[in-house]
Amino acid sequence: MEVILLQDVKSLGKEGDIVKVNDGYARNFILPKKLVVEANAKNLNDLKIKKEKEAKIAKEIYEQAKALGEAIEKESVTVKMKLGKDGRSFGSVSTKEIAQAAKEQLGRDIDKKKMALDVPIKTLGVYNVTIKLHPKVTTTLKVKVEQMN
Numbered sequence: 001m002e003v004i005l006l007q008d009v010k011s012l013g014k015e016g017d018i019v020k021v022n023d024g025y026a027r028n029f030i031l032p033k034k035l036v037v038e039a040n041a042k043n044l045n046d047l048k049i050k051k052e053k054e055a056k057i058a059k060e061i062y063e064q065a066k067a068l069g070e071a072i073e074k075e076s077v078t079v080k081m082k083l084g085k086d087g088r089s090f091g092s093v094s095t096k097e098i099a100q101a102a103k104e105q106l107g108r109d110i111d112k113k114k115m116a117l118d119v120p121i122k123t124l125g126v127y128n129v130t131i132k133l134h135p136k137v138t139t140t141l142k143v144k145v146e147q148m149n
Helices: 023-030 041-073 095-106
Strands: 002-005 018-020 036-038 076-081 125-134 137-147
Touching (some): 002 041, 076 095
Antiparallel strands (some): 002 018, 125 137
16 A cells, blocks of 8 residues: 655655555554555645645755845954953954844844854954854845944
């Protein structure tokens, strides 16, 4: 009997997969637990429509992330850093401070967990911070670090 998985089943496959199982296993175990539906014409058509809808939504999310990435690449933020004697810093600029500066200066909510710093920012200057917006979209934000007055 062919069935369509409604959710991930450890020994059979992922949600949306069409798998062939023994009739007894289907009737006595996975059908009563509502883990699968029979792979008839109506259910196959419903699955096809669902997958098309999911693909369309995924494409829209990708397009939005791509547009946001292009916009962020053209912008920059300024972060103030407190310096002690001899121009030495008291710490480093974190992704939290960069995310807060982006929200204040650009009006963009960028998740600090999606930012990656190659090296800790401990000196004044201009740095490129990598931001992963989507599995397929990575962009850079220019961060200017200046001395706090």
